[in-house]
Structures are given as C-alpha cells and as structure tokens.
Amino acid sequence: MRKISPGQIATFITILAIVLMLAAGTAWGTLGALPLGDFRGIAIVAAAAILVIVYGIAAYRLFLWLQPLPEGEIPHNSRAEFIYHVYLLFFLVLFYPLMRSGAVPVPILRLIYLALGARLGENTYSSGIILDPIFVEIGSNSIVGQFALLVPHVIEGEKLAHYPIRIGNNVTIGAHSCVLSGVTIGDGAIVATGAVVSKGTRIAPGEVWGGVPARRLQPQSQRDSSTAANS
Incomplete structure (x- = not known):
C-alpha cells in the first residue's frame, strides 16, 4: 500500500475546511433565526451534519471533474497517484462511514x-x-x-x-x-x-x-x- 503524502493530505484538508464552513454557515443561516426553542442547537447540528455530506459530494464531484481519475494502473509519483490519494481521503473521511454503517x-x-x-x-x-x-x-x-x-x-x-x-x-x-x-x-x-x-x-x-x-x-x-x- 502506498503512503499518502503531506501535500495530498493538505489538499484534502483545505477542501474539507471549505465544506465544513459552508455546511455550518448554511445551517446557521437557514435555521438560526427560527423560533425552535430548546431544539435550535440540535436542529442546527443535524442540518450541518447532513450538509457536510451534501457539500462533500459536490466538492468530490467538482474535484474529479477538474482532475479525472483514469482507469488502469496508476504509476508511482504520478499526477494520477496524487488525484487518487485525495479521492481516497474523501471516501475514508466522509463517505465510507456512511456506506458501511448499515443505517x-x-x-x-x-x-x-x-x-x-x-x-x-x-x-x-x-x-x-x-x-x-x-x-x-x-x-x-x-x-x-x-x-x-x-x-x-x-x-x-x-x-x-x-x-x-x-x-x-x-x-x-x-x-x-x-x-x-x-x-x-x-x-x-x-x-x-x-x-x-x-x-x-x-x-x-x-x-x-x-x-x-x-x-x-x-x-x-x-x-x-x-x-x-x-x-
């Protein structure tokens, strides 16, 4: 198994930070002013969690549109390897837990x-x-x-x-x-x-x-x- 480089991790973390900020900002902007009483915090957190997945998928698709992942073998230290490892981090952090949960x-x-x-x-x-x-x-x-x-x-x-x-x-x-x-x-x-x-x-x-x-x-x-x- 090939090692994920610091540059690939930094690229993914930058994208993830944007996703988190968009999700939190959208959840607060749409629900923060509503009269939800004691449930406001729960509603905002739940909405933000859903929006993380929604924005995460959008960011993932945009990334692959800009940097397509090719079929076939991926050479060492190639551009395809860089793309693959960022792509893999999307799944390891955001998507696999959802897919494997059975819920x-x-x-x-x-x-x-x-x-x-x-x-x-x-x-x-x-x-x-x-x-x-x-x-x-x-x-x-x-x-x-x-x-x-x-x-x-x-x-x-x-x-x-x-x-x-x-x-x-x-x-x-x-x-x-x-x-x-x-x-x-x-x-x-x-x-x-x-x-x-x-x-x-x-x-x-x-x-x-x-x-x-x-x-x-x-x-x-x-x-x-x-x-x-x-x-």
Whole structure:
C-alpha cells in the first residue's frame, strides 16, 4: 500500500475546511433565526451534519471533474497517484462511514451512489457497499445484496489500479458476496450468497455462479427448468 503524502493530505484538508464552513454557515443561516426553542442547537447540528455530506459530494464531484481519475494502473509519483490519494481521503473521511454503517435506507443509499458517480439503471438498488462508484455500472432491475462488496480497485503491495465492474440487467448479487475488479456479469445472472468473483471474470447471461473462488454452477434456464420439474 502506498503512503499518502503531506501535500495530498493538505489538499484534502483545505477542501474539507471549505465544506465544513459552508455546511455550518448554511445551517446557521437557514435555521438560526427560527423560533425552535430548546431544539435550535440540535436542529442546527443535524442540518450541518447532513450538509457536510451534501457539500462533500459536490466538492468530490467538482474535484474529479477538474482532475479525472483514469482507469488502469496508476504509476508511482504520478499526477494520477496524487488525484487518487485525495479521492481516497474523501471516501475514508466522509463517505465510507456512511456506506458501511448499515443505517442508511436503501433508496437513499441508491441516491448517494448515483451522486458519487455510480451508473445504476432504473429500479436497481444496493444494500451492499460499492467501492469506487465511478468505476461501477449496473443495468436495470438488479440488486446487490446485504453487505455484498463491489471492488473495482486493485491494491496488491505497491500495485495500484482500477478496472471497471460492469453488471447487466436483472442480475442478483447475493448477500456477503464479493465482486472484484474487471468483472463483467451478463443479464439475468446470479452470484450466490458469500461467493467471491475473481478479478477479470466474465459471467455470461443467465449463469449462476457460487463458491470461493466463484465458479459456474448452472445456467439460469436450466435452474428454472429443474425448479419447474420438481414443482
């Protein structure tokens, strides 16, 4: 794992300080004059906490718009490495605690992932954790189960890279499963609960995969035929 430099930390702290000031100023400016009685302080703090996330997402998106993070391997001491470490600090400080808490309702979590750059189709939801959302694309009517992990990055010793995860329509990613970088999953496929899909795996439409590491179990059509024959 590469070390985050003081300059990268200073850049993030400067952005975070602006976010905190904007959140506090907006909360006080909108609620400070209202007749909230003993609840004024609580209301202002709660509003400021929400606004930190809102302004934090806006700052994160602006940063990536000005300094895009590329796919593929990130060379040592490169501009891409500087961008990545500032990007990582956004997640470590602001976003990961929210995503990992399990307390955010799934429909709101969908909005957060969309705001962070994930491409999610209509009626697609995740109650799992989507790391590096800008490198994840999921089609329509798909579900990522409870505490599943989508991990588009590679951190292996000094190696650092991002390879997109692409998931089709009507896909089920089982609870507590893990989908690693560079994976492609076709329409109608199923990843079983607790499975670990290895880097670069291609799962064809309708296939069912499970195990550690995950392997093909049977096509979706065959599974449905077996179920119908036994019913």
